Amino acid sequence: MAPNHSIERTNNGVPPLFAAHVERWAAPETGRTMRTIEQLLMNYRNHHATILIPPGITEPIEAVRQEWDPVMAAQIRAHITLAYPQEAPLADLLVARLRAASYHTPPFRLRLGAHAYFERPEDGVYIEVEDIDGDYRRLRQHLLCPPFQPIAFPPHVTLIHPRTSARGRDFCDHGRYQPDHQEFTVAEVAITAFDGMSWVVLERLALG
Numbered sequence: 001m002a003p004n005h006s007i008e009r010t011n012n013g014v015p016p017l018f019a020a021h022v023e024r025w026a027a028p029e030t031g032r033t034m035r036t037i038e039q040l041l042m043n044y045r046n047h048h049a050t051i052l053i054p055p056g057i058t059e060p061i062e063a064v065r066q067e068w069d070p071v072m073a074a075q076i077r078a079h080i081t082l083a084y085p086q087e088a089p090l091a092d093l094l095v096a097r098l099r100a101a102s103y104h105t106p107p108f109r110l111r112l113g114a115h116a117y118f119e120r121p122e123d124g125v126y127i128e129v130e131d132i133d134g135d136y137r138r139l140r141q142h143l144l145c146p147p148f149q150p151i152a153f154p155p156h157v158t159l160i161h162p163r164t165s166a167r168g169r170d171f172c173d174h175g176r177y178q179p180d181h182q183e184f185t186v187a188e189v190a191i192t193a194f195d196g197m198s199w200v201v202l203e204r205l206a207l208g
Helices: 016-025 039-040 060-066 070-077 091-104 137-145 168-174
Strands: 043-051 079-083 108-117 125-131 156-160 183-186 188-194 199-206
Touching: 039 043, 039 091, 043 091, 060 070, 060 156, 060 168, 079 091, 079 137, 091 137, 091 188, 091 199, 108 137, 108 156, 125 137, 125 168, 156 168
Parallel strands: none
Antiparallel strands: 043 079, 043 188, 079 156, 108 125, 108 183, 125 156, 188 199
């Protein structure tokens, strides 16, 4: 069954509850421009709220991904997912909420840890992420309040995705990723979506 998109909207496609926050985010004095939500949804599917790993930290992660899961590495850069489409199936509401939340959320800290896997290596290998001050959790709570339904998933950076690589166990047995527990500041979030070939960054939103 297709998701119910019968949400009341303003003229720019934003649900009224979030319209004022979005208008402040895109006010002329901020220097930002805003595409309508309909433009962001066009020709894309499986919209995510995403944190992209900043340059300077991502290089060793990308080296592992390109060696052990080159298909997924080519589709999207290393990232931490904030909200999955299974949790937030109404993409227009997800976009509106992320725009509003980015305006009120200051930059926050995350720390990368060791690699681990889901139940077994064949199910996917990832890097653990520590939510240092709880801001990742709070942002998810804001994005995924009803009618959305959050899924219990710890923050993580996927190294090997089982959909595109069957080498998870081989990596755990013979691969190498040396964690240095790097801490970094999340200064922006993004909307990403699948265009049939790769995951595209549709919009970047500076925090605070």
